[in-house]
Amino acid sequence: MEYKIKKTKAPGRDEVELLGATFEEGKPEGEDMGKWRQKLDSREERLKYLENGERYFYSQEWFGSEKRKNPA
Amino acid sequence: MAEEKETKSIDQGTLELIEKAAKEGVNTTFDRAESIKACPIGSVGSCCKHCGMGPCRVPLPKGKEETPEDKKKRRGVCGATAETIAARNFIRMIAGGAAAHSDHGRGVAELFLEVAKGGAPGYEIKDEQKLLQVALDLGVEIGERSNNEIAADIGRIALGEYGKQAGELITLRKAPLKRQELWRKLGVAPRGIDREIVEIMHRTHIGVDQDYKSLLKQGVRTALADGWGGSLMATDLQDILFGTPAPILGQANLGVLEEGEVNIIIHGHEPLLSEMIVTVAQEPEMIKLAKSKGAKGINLSGMCCTANEILMRHGVPIAGNFLQQELAIVTGAVDAMVVDVQCIMQSVQTVAECYHTKIITTSPKARIPGATHVEFDEHDALKSAREIVKTAIENFPNRKGNIHIPDNKTDQIAGFSHETINYLLGGMFRASYRPLNDNIINGRIRGVAGVVGCNNARTKHNEAHITMVKELIKNDVLVLTTGCNAIACAEAGLLVPEAAKQFAGKGLAEVCETVGIPPVLHMGSCVDNSRILIAATAMVKDGGLGDDISDLPVAGAAPEWMSEKAISIGQYFVASGVYTVFGVTWPTTGSKEVTDYLFKDMEEMLGGMWAFEPDPIKAAHLMIAHIDKKRKALGIDQARERVLYDMDMRRELDAV
Numbered sequence: 001m002e003y004k005i006k007k008t009k010a011p012g013r014d015e016v017e018l019l020g021a022t023f024e025e026g027k028p029e030g031e032d033m034g035k036w037r038q039k040l041d042s043r044e045e046r047l048k049y050l051e052n053g054e055r056y057f058y059s060q061e062w063f064g065s066e067k068r069k070n071p072a
Numbered sequence: 073m074a075e076e077k078e079t080k081s082i083d084q085g086t087l088e089l090i091e092k093a094a095k096e097g098v099n100t101t102f103d104r105a106e107s108i109k110a111c112p113i114g115s116v117g118s119c120c121k122h123c124g125m126g127p128c129r130v131p132l133p134k135g136k137e138e139t140p141e142d143k144k145k146r147r148g149v150c151g152a153t154a155e156t157i158a159a160r161n162f163i164r165m166i167a168g169g170a171a172a173h174s175d176h177g178r179g180v181a182e183l184f185l186e187v188a189k190g191g192a193p194g195y196e197i198k199d200e201q202k203l204l205q206v207a208l209d210l211g212v213e214i215g216e217r218s219n220n221e222i223a224a225d226i227g228r229i230a231l232g233e234y235g236k237q238a239g240e241l242i243t244l245r246k247a248p249l250k251r252q253e254l255w256r257k258l259g260v261a262p263r264g265i266d267r268e269i270v271e272i273m274h275r276t277h278i279g280v281d282q283d284y285k286s287l288l289k290q291g292v293r294t295a296l297a298d299g300w301g302g303s304l305m306a307t308d309l310q311d312i313l314f315g316t317p318a319p320i321l322g323q324a325n326l327g328v329l330e331e332g333e334v335n336i337i338i339h340g341h342e343p344l345l346s347e348m349i350v351t352v353a354q355e356p357e358m359i360k361l362a363k364s365k366g367a368k369g370i371n372l373s374g375m376c377c378t379a380n381e382i383l384m385r386h387g388v389p390i391a392g393n394f395l396q397q398e399l400a401i402v403t404g405a406v407d408a409m410v411v412d413v414q415c416i417m418q419s420v421q422t423v424a425e426c427y428h429t430k431i432i433t434t435s436p437k438a439r440i441p442g443a444t445h446v447e448f449d450e451h452d453a454l455k456s457a458r459e460i461v462k463t464a465i466e467n468f469p470n471r472k473g474n475i476h477i478p479d480n481k482t483d484q485i486a487g488f489s490h491e492t493i494n495y496l497l498g499g500m501f502r503a504s505y506r507p508l509n510d511n512i513i514n515g516r517i518r519g520v521a522g523v524v525g526c527n528n529a530r531t532k533h534n535e536a537h538i539t540m541v542k543e544l545i546k547n548d549v550l551v552l553t554t555g556c557n558a559i560a561c562a563e564a565g566l567l568v569p570e571a572a573k574q575f576a577g578k579g580l581a582e583v584c585e586t587v588g589i590p591p592v593l594h595m596g597s598c599v600d601n602s603r604i605l606i607a608a609t610a611m612v613k614d615g616g617l618g619d620d621i622s623d624l625p626v627a628g629a630a631p632e633w634m635s636e637k638a639i640s641i642g643q644y645f646v647a648s649g650v651y652t653v654f655g656v657t658w659p660t661t662g663s664k665e666v667t668d669y670l671f672k673d674m675e676e677m678l679g680g681m682w683a684f685e686p687d688p689i690k691a692a693h694l695m696i697a698h699i700d701k702k703r704k705a706l707g708i709d710q711a712r713e714r715v716l717y718d719m720d721m722r723r724e725l726d727a728v
Contacts, residue, residue: 035315035318036318036492036495036500037199037201037315037316037318037491039500040201043200043204043214046200046201046204047204047214049201049500049503050201050204050205050208052501052503053494053495053498053500053503053504054205054491054494054503056505056609056610056613056614057205057208057209057246057610057613058205058208065612065613065614065615065616065617065618065619066248066249066250066612066613066619
């Protein structure tokens, strides 16, 4: 990971160097703005997301309120 | 005059254009709704015109209770009772609505298959994630196969669902298990989409099914074929081709038209050609051509559900909903209105003749005399789109001087597909409906309402939509919206996160602020009501709120409905276990038995039922009362906060 150094003025001191944010900016800009699905790069990642993120429909194990139910 | 204005719309720009139309002698739907009274016998389902011995009118006696003798006489020439006639009429509405949605779905499936085979240049599979999702739904092998190979199988299976003769629709498997079991037990699990629609037409022919309960049961089966079949497939395949919607900023209302630019309005319901028009309108050659005609550029906007489709995926602004289609032309600034299918008034052509607007029909299924026809050819869609955009540009210099664009437009955030809600509530690594269910359980959110449907010229434009939605969110009910209700909400400024603070109850506002969402979530067009079904199913499957949709504290409504599609939508929501309230008018009140069956008996059978209440506040209160009933049944009717116990509190517990 590359650390970003930000220079800023501090009270009672001259310019100081601060370690910048390492997280992804919360406001993406441009064409991809809001298109979260593009974060998944490969077919493997996409299938994994379906199994976990969309577990209600695609988990290997049944999830939630229907877990205890007999198959329809 | 001021009093008359108030009866027609709650939107200032709409009122300005109604007045402009009146001054310029242009007849609009608002005028016609005043001069044509609805037939009092047909509107309650008491007129049968299914054979050459009729039409037979079997109205309830006026001003007195019906005696058993009177009732015996209330029959058509063939002997059909008022119950049979009301039920026949009702389920023919379902057949019409289901046919419209499902034929839309079929058109998408046909294009989808062509794209997979490489026969539709300009189109591509944009959302591999959704492709894989649908492949899993339909049991298509994924492995190392290419997207096009997978898509070809999906397209073939999807098309096969229309003509299937036996078994049941594959996509029913997405519903909660308990619901699937119920449908099978009741014998209402649909076989093939077309089969169910055809069977309604057969059963309602003279001398076939003459038991109103049996007729209504077939209505349920057909509506399910729409919601969990044709509509759901339309939504899914469109998502694969054009992208699954994610939050996007757009604008709404007639003020999105630009006086100095070539205005093209895309109106109707199918996004197949409009997606290409969006692409072509941005081509440098087209912009150059527009400038050569004296325009500053090309301004694309939408109307009705095609608008919702291109808003959800591209942020293209919405010029208005159903009752604003003629008024957009009355601005004098629309150079072309491109129409595909459904909810297009024939009078757009007669209104256009008073101005310079070109009406361009594009579907062989939807022609209008006098309009220019540029047929959509999926094998060369870009060519069709270019011809349309050029026609609009060349019409720009023909504008007359009488232009007035109302100064009203609002911001909106759209694009809340089920997939995106799931992602927003938990992020990439813990996508989940858990926060929603938790906040329903702890009482911050009282329940969820799907408020959808049309405009109706017999009621004040947008008034019932907005009054109902505001009342619901004020009472901490999260609203999911589609269709013309979504456009009304956008115009009223309810589709931005800031609306939560202004209009929502404290609990709902807190949740909206935390997640960063509006209190009213725009989920798309009217076929996208299937997204609401999937969201409700995810709530069930997440757990804690029962094990069927009918256990959830949810309700549905169409406060300004008018189309047969709305009846089909309402019926598939009822059949999925949702309490559903319609406004304006109710088409079976000519038969008490049929109405009682829909309003009472269906709840015992399906866990969901219909209701009718034209007053939007009272209707919202009916929905809230139903939500409270479900909360009580779940044992979550008292607000409870999770308490983190410290050591002192634990010691107190131990001491007990």
